[in-house]
Amino acid sequence: MKYQCPVCFYDELPYPPADYHICLCCGTEFGNDDADFSHAQLREMWVGSGAPWFFRNPPADWNPWAQLLKAGMLATMAGSETGFIIDSAFASISGDVDYQKQEVLIAEEFSRTDWEALEISERELAGVEG
Numbered sequence: 001m002k003y004q005c006p007v008c009f010y011d012e013l014p015y016p017p018a019d020y021h022i023c024l025c026c027g028t029e030f031g032n033d034d035a036d037f038s039h040a041q042l043r044e045m046w047v048g049s050g051a052p053w054f055f056r057n058p059p060a061d062w063n064p065w066a067q068l069l070k071a072g073m074l075a076t077m078a079g080s081e082t083g084f085i086i087d088s089a090f091a092s093i094s095g096d097v098d099y100q101k102q103e104v105l106i107a108e109e110f111s112r113t114d115w116e117a118l119e120i121s122e123r124e125l126a127g128v129e130g
């Protein structure tokens, strides 16, 4: 059985989000971190720091924006103070800032190939041979 993190919506947790387990994705310690902050606040902080993967290496096809999009959270968060991070994450890929109106369409359009292309272009910008 897999469980979903209520903060980042990663849905492959091997244990329930409770009892001081830690989310592999966002690093939330359940019962500790979420005693001090709401899940929404923890999500804002995670996204605000660039939505990094927490434990070792992320799954090969993992993408935090796709994960939030799938959970229906991007439109909700777009109006928040971290909205600009999400805006730029999507705009840099698609050149289309109207994604909020077209969440489903964009989810379909952002195939894995697009994410890989982004990663490749980022590597090229960093001057690393792929």
Ligand SMILES: [Zn+2]
Pocket: 005, 006, 007, 008, 009, 010, 023, 024, 025, 026, 027, 028
């Ligand atoms: Zn999480």
